[in-house]
Amino acid sequence: MSGNGASGTDGDSTESADRNVQLTSWFVRSGWSKGELARQVNRRARQMGAHHISTDTSRVRRWLDGEQPREPVPRILSELFSERFGSVVAIEQLGLRTAHQTPSVSGVDLPWAGPQTVELLGEFSRSDLMLARRGFLGTSLALSAGPALIEPMQRWLVPAPAADPGPRAAGPAGTLGGPRPPRLSEPELDLLDATTVMFRQWDAQCGGGLRRKAVVGQLHEVTDLLQENHPAPVMKRLFKVAAELAELAGWMSYDIGLHPTAQKYFVLALHAAKEAGDKPLGSYILSGMSRQMIHLGRPEDALELIHLAQYGSRDCAGPRTQAMLYAMEARAYANMGQPSRCKRAVRMAEDTFGDVGFGGEPEPDWIRFFSEAELNGENSHSYRDLAYVAGRSPTYASLAEPVMERAVELFEKDEEHQRSYALNLIGMATVHLLQREPEQATVLVGRALDVAQKVRSERVNTRLRKTVDTAAREYGDVADVVRLTDILAARLPEAAEAV
Secondary structure, three states: OOOOOOOOOOOOOOOOOOOHHHHHHHHHHHOOOOOHHHHHHHHHHHOOOOOOOOOOOHHHHHOOOOOOOOOOOOHHHHHOOOOOOOOOOOOHHHHOOOOOHHHHHOOOOOOHHHHHHHHHHHHHHHHHHOOOOOOOOHHHOOOOOOOOHHHHHHHHHHHOOOOOOOOOOOOOHOOOOOOOOOOHHHHHHHHHHHHHHHHHHHHHHHOOOHHHHHHHHHHHHHHHHHHOOHHHHHHHHHHHHHHHHHHHHHHHHHHOOHHHHHHHHHHHHHHHHHHOOOHHHHHHHHHHHHHHHHHHHHHHHHHHHHHHHHHOOOOOOHHHHHHHHHHHHHHHHOOOOHHHHHHHHHHHHHHHOOOOOOOOOOOHHHOOOOHHHHHHHHHHHHHHHHHHHHOOOOHHHHHHHHHHHHHHHHOOOOOOOHHHHHHHHHHHHHHHHHOOHHHHHHHHHHHHHHHHHHOHHHHHHHHHHHHHHHHHHHHOOOOOHHHHHHHHHHHOOOOOOOO
């Protein structure tokens, strides 16, 4: 080996005599230079905690010439190209090899049974915590899409087998023994619920990078409790807590750009929700998976997940949850370029939201985020996405503008959902860019940047960078755009950090 792999700085690369035509093709289409790709690989590696990765232009050239980098570089390249092209670019499509992973570690097609769900939740959260590095677990995961994702999720609707009424035969962590008295009181269960609510508030205020590991730690504690002997009602309640924590861990992982890790937590959350018998919660988890698929340029997968959520919770979800699902359906249709279906789903979301508060039934805390501000934000983004898909259509941009303005106005008064405020400010800026109003866009991006520095969200940071890049590319001669580009480079943190 010619010195590069021996140092171990790129993951101990192995060489091949054949040029990697597939990787070269993606690289040329990306428009990146070798230096830019190297910088992005290094930045993503630092985000993941893989500080031993140190890539340069000569190493990128060797990859293009056929050298096979070891993990986590193939995963990093897959994520970078997926984000660049707006759709999943698998490692194999890059002509790279990856170590074989067992389904329990890397896949989403898992057994739909309580004991296995507890075991996998414990295994995954423990691995995440033991590595003690932000997202390093994600280097062993593959992102699933298409039938490989949708078909296993459809089993969420299959009735669960009747539970065994007999006592559990094992104690915590597999310790054998007979049934023991439950040690969880009602106040203790209430405290678990309250802790989950607190974590959710922290995420909304501060972004996913601030307390992700604390959520994972709490999830691991709950899986320990699930291995003990409890009455059936207590077990269901614990599974519900586990489902909410796993969903939140997935959402926070998604927010800081750890997509394979996020997807794994979402899948495990759905399994736990099924054990809890909570179909509305299951539909909410599927909506989070749908958002991730839209972000990754897979609107068809997003639509399948939303329809699965709608069907599974059709008889039990409240109007706020149903309105949220309609709004996500509209986002999927918008990204698929289907304006009539998008508009219909927007109308259904608005009409259904009008029923909120009339049923008298208490709503779960996880849907509380879907306020009038969030409704307007989602619907305006649907119109904005339609504008992009329709070739920067001024018609759809004009539809987005008043709805987005209303969302920004409402979020400005909401001190809790600061990340959503930033995202909608950025959304409003993109609408102004579509309308060829760069000066107005820079004002909104400046406001969003102020908020972004208070939250730790790589999703917000990435959207800021992309919006400013677009403005610079299209309006590079506008003084306000040039000034904003300099401000962004000076003030925006390179990556959100996990604590």
